[in-house]
Amino acid sequence: MEKKQSDNILSLHGDEKKKKVFRSIIKELFPVELLIKIDEISRQHDIDNNSKTPEIIELLHQYNVPFEPLGNGTNRYGILVNGYVVKIALDRMGKIDNQREFKYSKMLYPSVVKVYECATTGLVATFEYVTIFTLDDFYSYQEEMRPILREISENFLVGDIGISTDNYVNWGIRNDESICILDFAYIYSLSYKGFKCTCEDEGTLQFDNDFVFLKCPMCGKKWSFSDIRKRISKADEINEIGDISKIGYILHKSEEILVENPEFSPHDFKKPKKNRKDKHNNHKGHTVTYDTSEEGQKNALEKLNNIMEEYKNEQEKKTHGKQNCKSRRSFGGIK
Numbered sequence: 001m002e003k004k005q006s007d008n009i010l011s012l013h014g015d016e017k018k019k020k021v022f023r024s025i026i027k028e029l030f031p032v033e034l035l036i037k038i039d040e041i042s043r044q045h046d047i048d049n050n051s052k053t054p055e056i057i058e059l060l061h062q063y064n065v066p067f068e069p070l071g072n073g074t075n076r077y078g079i080l081v082n083g084y085v086v087k088i089a090l091d092r093m094g095k096i097d098n099q100r101e102f103k104y105s106k107m108l109y110p111s112v113v114k115v116y117e118c119a120t121t122g123l124v125a126t127f128e129y130v131t132i133f134t135l136d137d138f139y140s141y142q143e144e145m146r147p148i149l150r151e152i153s154e155n156f157l158v159g160d161i162g163i164s165t166d167n168y169v170n171w172g173i174r175n176d177e178s179i180c181i182l183d184f185a186y187i188y189s190l191s192y193k194g195f196k197c198t199c200e201d202e203g204t205l206q207f208d209n210d211f212v213f214l215k216c217p218m219c220g221k222k223w224s225f226s227d228i229r230k231r232i233s234k235a236d237e238i239n240e241i242g243d244i245s246k247i248g249y250i251l252h253k254s255e256e257i258l259v260e261n262p263e264f265s266p267h268d269f270k271k272p273k274k275n276r277k278d279k280h281n282n283h284k285g286h287t288v289t290y291d292t293s294e295e296g297q298k299n300a301l302e303k304l305n306n307i308m309e310e311y312k313n314e315q316e317k318k319t320h321g322k323q324n325c326k327s328r329r330s331f332g333g334i335k
């Protein structure tokens with residue numbers, strides 16, 4: 001991973017190099033052993049996701065992670081840690097969801113929550129915390145939701161966030177009362193693949209006014225988002241996301257000083273509103289990935305094991321018999 005870091009440095013010009021402290025909550029509070037155990041749970045196929053949650057909760061307690069439970073999504077379990085949301089993947093799809101949100105948050109912020117960091121495998125990711133919509137919020141904010149949805153749908157196909165009582169819990173409010181989408185895992189870039197009807201004319205599908213159903217302009221067939229999602233292959237899912245370690249800083253410990261790379265900051269897809277107060281924004285909008293795997297989903301466990309080996313060797317070298325800190329461990333040692 002050294003290579004990647006120096007690539008980033010080379011892409012900046014001489015005097016413009018700016019260094020900054022980057023923090024990783026995952027590195028700080030989730031030791032490698034814990035991540036491996038969570039990963040093992042996420043790979044269990046004989047139990048459903050709801051039954052995986054108690055096992056994860058037990059592990060989090062065991063490793064002294066200071067958390068409050070937020071709840072179960074379909075493929076992920078959400079917790080609140082030091083004012084940030086951490087989403088833990090419960091299965092392979094949950095990992096893809098984290099990767100997807102990490103990748104597209106940069107382009108969609110502030111219409112969506114900020115995603116600060118994501119394990120390369122997608123196992124865990126750290127998000128901005130916002131207050132989830134109540135049903136009343138849903139009714140009073142509909143006219144603000146519509147322009148956000150219209151703008152996003154120019155470039156993306158996003159499911160489960162349209163104006164419907166089925167989707168309001170995927171929206172939230174920040175402290176400055178701006179609204180945003182907090183769950184946008186079902187997002188697909190239109191530039192990656194147009195979504196066409198199966199009819200002879202292959203019409204490009206378009207959302208209805210509430211962004212809930214899609215319609216073929218040629219034959220008039222109405223499509224639900226889940227119908228379309230079923231047509232997307234696993235290979236396409238993985239290809240579209242690509243290697244997320246190339247779109248964020250790579251941290252080897254919980255706090256690290258790195259050269260800034262403007263490409264890793266949110267893009268100007270939409271200008272942030274003025275006076276945006278974001279008390280949880282300690283990372284200044286930068287995103288962080290880390291090197292648990294180079295090949296996406298493949299071999300993640302093997303890679304984790306390698307990292308753990310490296311970590312052990314490093315610790316042995318470093319401490320030379322000195323006592324290791326028992327409860328707080330990270331890959332590269334703690335400052």
Ligand SMILES: [Zn+2]
Nearest residue numbers: 197199216219
């Ligand atoms: Zn059609």
